[in-house]
Amino acid sequence: MTIQDTWSRLPIRSLARNALLLVCGVLVGTLLLICSYALPTGPMREHILFEVDDICSSKEALPGRANAGNDATDMQMLAIAASELPEGKGLIENVMMAPYLVPASPDVRMTQEAILRATVDPEAEGRFEIYPRYWHGYLALLKPQLLVMDYYSILMLNGMALLCLFTAFVVLLFRHDLGRFAPAFVLAFLLGSPVTVSLNMQYYSCAYITLLALIAMLVLYKRLESMDKGLFGSMFLLIGMVTNYVDFLTYPIMTLGMPLALLAVMQRGTNRSFGSYVANALWWLVGYGGMWAAKWGLSALVLGPQTLQEVVNQLIVRSSSQAATGIGDIKAERVGSLSYYDALYGCWVRIIGAATLRVLIGSFALANVVYVVWAYKGGRMNKVPVGSVLALVFAALLPFFWVFVLKNHTYMHSYFVYRIFLVTIAALGCIPPLLVKDKSIAVRAPAPVPQVTTHEVSERSERGAARDQAQAQAWSRE
Numbered sequence: 001m002t003i004q005d006t007w008s009r010l011p012i013r014s015l016a017r018n019a020l021l022l023v024c025g026v027l028v029g030t031l032l033l034i035c036s037y038a039l040p041t042g043p044m045r046e047h048i049l050f051e052v053d054d055i056c057s058s059k060e061a062l063p064g065r066a067n068a069g070n071d072a073t074d075m076q077m078l079a080i081a082a083s084e085l086p087e088g089k090g091l092i093e094n095v096m097m098a099p100y101l102v103p104a105s106p107d108v109r110m111t112q113e114a115i116l117r118a119t120v121d122p123e124a125e126g127r128f129e130i131y132p133r134y135w136h137g138y139l140a141l142l143k144p145q146l147l148v149m150d151y152y153s154i155l156m157l158n159g160m161a162l163l164c165l166f167t168a169f170v171v172l173l174f175r176h177d178l179g180r181f182a183p184a185f186v187l188a189f190l191l192g193s194p195v196t197v198s199l200n201m202q203y204y205s206c207a208y209i210t211l212l213a214l215i216a217m218l219v220l221y222k223r224l225e226s227m228d229k230g231l232f233g234s235m236f237l238l239i240g241m242v243t244n245y246v247d248f249l250t251y252p253i254m255t256l257g258m259p260l261a262l263l264a265v266m267q268r269g270t271n272r273s274f275g276s277y278v279a280n281a282l283w284w285l286v287g288y289g290g291m292w293a294a295k296w297g298l299s300a301l302v303l304g305p306q307t308l309q310e311v312v313n314q315l316i317v318r319s320s321s322q323a324a325t326g327i328g329d330i331k332a333e334r335v336g337s338l339s340y341y342d343a344l345y346g347c348w349v350r351i352i353g354a355a356t357l358r359v360l361i362g363s364f365a366l367a368n369v370v371y372v373v374w375a376y377k378g379g380r381m382n383k384v385p386v387g388s389v390l391a392l393v394f395a396a397l398l399p400f401f402w403v404f405v406l407k408n409h410t411y412m413h414s415y416f417v418y419r420i421f422l423v424t425i426a427a428l429g430c431i432p433p434l435l436v437k438d439k440s441i442a443v444r445a446p447a448p449v450p451q452v453t454t455h456e457v458s459e460r461s462e463r464g465a466a467r468d469q470a471q472a473q474a475w476s477r478e
Contacts, residue, residue: 033137033140102127104125178218346410347410395427
């Protein structure tokens with residue numbers, strides 16, 4: 001094979017399209033944050049001040065916020081959204097810094113509650129801290145909402161929106177003849193404590209992105225399949241970009257695993273190779289990592305190279321095998337070496353720790369076994385779609401890879417990171433229905449070719465000869 005042949009086989013158009021998409025995403029994301037930081041923060045602080053006491057004690061008032069870590073991050077997000085901005089700083093600098101006020105007195109314990117109170121109290125003395133390692137893209141939506149409504153109205157509005165999106169997703173599954181795969185996805189979302197998700201802003205990002213990606217996959221699948229199969233890679237690139245832009249590193253792998261599992265199910269009647277699913281996952285990683293690298297690069301360019309040192313320090317800590325005392329409520333007494341098992345245990349104990357959840361998962365697994373046995377005895381087993389099955393196994397393993405890389409982060413924040421393993425449950429739950437014959441992808445027999453008898457051929461030949469003879473006589477008269 002020549003160099004020219006090798007070059008011609010490279011997906012140049014897909015590479016160029018995705019590179020342009022990444023650059024445009026960085027520009028659009030920056031512009032959205034600039035617009036949000038241009039909004040007045042006075043009304044936002046008034047809306048928070050009106051109910052700041054309720055917010056700070058909400059874990060007693062709202063059962064879905066029972067874990068101290070849930071409401072703490074929401075307080076941090078509210079403080080960043082409503083904080084005054086440092087004098088003498090431009091909009092771009094504020095976008096890169098994400099500044100917020102903290103109590104100036106060294107006697108005040110530096111908690112998210114103290115930070116939120118310092119932000120909204122007009123008489124409090126404070127100093128500015130910055131949070132530059134994330135995009136904080138959620139501010140593009142949170143700031144406009146805080147401008148016109150209070151915190152609890154935001155929770156109610158988003159909770160209803162998430163319920164509507166989930167309902168639409170399930171309805172679309174049945175409309176696309178994918179109803180037998182619905183139990184796996186429904187069970188996974190139920191195990192993710194949807195009430196808790198609806199009552200905590202920090203969990204909205206991945207929930208919204210996952211549901212919107214699943215709905216978009218169902219709606220746009222046929223169009224993307226017919227236009228350019230490389231567009232699936234662009235779609236996963238975009239999902240990764242948006243995830244990094246708005247998420248607080250909660251359970252981002254869910255935005256990759258769930259759409260990847262659905263795509264494998266939808267392509268079960270094709271001969272799609274396993275490599276195509278790996279390529280889609282890599283494009284998600286490029287979008288996620290590329291967007292984050294762009295934020296770090298812009299922050300270093302605007303604020304100085306010292307911001308990169310904080311990023312490097314956080315990467316070292318979050319990927320390390322060390323755990324601090326008193327942080328995290330699963331085996332919090334452990335100090336020093338942190339094993340891979342410790343990180344996994346902290347997540348899975350939240351999924352199967354309660355007896356009710358174990359019964360629910362066990363019943364689902366037993367139902368799948370009975371379903372497959374029934375299909376086998378009735379001769380309804382399908383030819384195994386190898387590419388789709390391997391893709392589902394790959395999606396199920398993604399959370400394990402994530403934990404291996406980010407052991408520290410998983411262990412310290414297992415109370416929300418555990419939701420990445422919902423991908424494992426959904427993906428594995430889709431395999432048994434995949435092995436049973438599916439009428440929706442049955443290959444239709446080609447239309448019969450009309451048979452022409454010898455007599456019909458003879459008649460057609462005679463008519464043609466007579467027509468040719470008449471035309472020749474006409475030419476001779478001329």
